[in-house]
Amino acid sequence: MLRNIRNPEQYVPLKRVNIAAIIRSFAADVCITQVFRNDETTPIEAVYCFPIEKQAAIYAFVARIDDREIVAQLKEKKVAQREYNEALQQGHGAYLLEQDEKSQDNFIINVGALPAGKECHIIISYVSELDLVENGTKIRFVIPTTIAPRYNPDQGGIISPADTSSNSISHPIQVDLSQQDFYVITFAQQNTHLDRDILLDVELDEKRSNTIIAVESGAIMASFTPSEEDCQRAINNTEITNEFIFVVDCSGSMDGENKIGLAAQAILLFLKSLPINCHFNIVRFGSQHQTLFKDITAVYNEKNTQKAEQLVKNMNADLGGTELLLPLQWLEKNPPVQGRARQIFLLTDGEISNVNEVLDLCRTMATSTRIFSFGLGFSPSRSLVKGLARATNGRFVFIPPHTSVDVHVGEQLQKALQPCITNVQVKWHLGNVTMTSVPMKTPPVYVNDRLIVYALMADKSTLFDHNSSVKLKTEKHRLGKAKVARIPGVDNSGTIARLAAKALILELQHAKLPS
Incomplete structure (x- = not known):
């Protein structure tokens, strides 16, 4: 979305979009080209809001007007802003790409x-990790094309050989199977309307x-994707009491698209499925927050x-604004007692x-609390929903309107009750090379x-022989192993190195947060 800064209600028409992506394992390298045209009679200063996943890393930004090409350079934020403003004052074209401070799944491009x-041709290249979905059976590739609305799922897909299928749940696609080592996937329609996120699922071999x-x-x-048997071998079967706290958004924005109805359906299903001897509570929030029980939790009887069911059946989107920080601060000040684990839905x-x-606060709660987040409606903040789960070792799910919550509730509750493998040790066998293992401290895995x-090498030209391998283990149990000898070819695109660098930056940022 390209907007005139001096007239925020005026939009610069987007004429064409081209999207190309290469997917290898859980990594994607994406290049997006957007063409805008100023149909006005005077020059304008314009800004474009570009949605992107938080774990993604933008590595190239090029702007072209006629035969002029501007290639972005990475600079400290204040320096970049000052130089951009100076260029505008001198009448030059200027371009600025920066991350939105309030929502880290948006980047702001000032195209001058x-x-x-x-x-104006804007070309953005980035890399991103891909999520594992549907109980570990599929990899999901997402390109968020709009801030709002997000998407209205529309089935379309084609079956590929070798028990692998590529399925777009947002746009009809076609798959070219003629290449030996890869598939080529394109839109089935020549001119596709990008009025929703592009979602592509790749089914994994059983x-x-x-x-x-x-x-x-x-x-x-x-x-590393552990099976149930892997986890059973590695975990310590210590009995612990769970407490489940449902934090439900009852702000005015939940009234549309039946979002408050989806939330109510989900909570009612949870209430029928909680384990015996647990404790629970319901916290409604908007401009203020209200709790079902005066104590932090009450026994599940x-x-x-x-x-609780009576409260949920009469629940409305009637609490005004959306102040999520307040109920989370209340929970942070009242942590679970000894011998209990807290699961927040x-x-x-x-x-x-x-x-x-909000994310900074939740990271301080991660030692005793996990958050299982549900993003409801067409346009939930991906950075919030995914960030809360990742910051607390929980899980997330997005539920669009007019869909059933049953499967999602079952999966989230099952994951909340699962033990996890902690303190996974990663042993790289790569010969005598200087390298960095990322992350330095591994999170729990389910x-x-x-x-x-x-593994990120100090020397980028480092090659690996067929004896190179990685092993994952706990203190007492071997978990998994993979050898380079099984890889058919070595890619030199820099995708993995860029993802490793971004993961390292995020880890260092989190380590600096106050505990």
């Missing part, structure tokens, strides 16, 4: 003075190893369940501005979910 009658690696010169990505459309502040680790 766009002359009358001229086209007989795959639990450890898969992708290799390029100077970097390796390894993904018939009397309290009936009270958050149901929201994610329309808040202070995403980073059944049918995946842990991604990287």
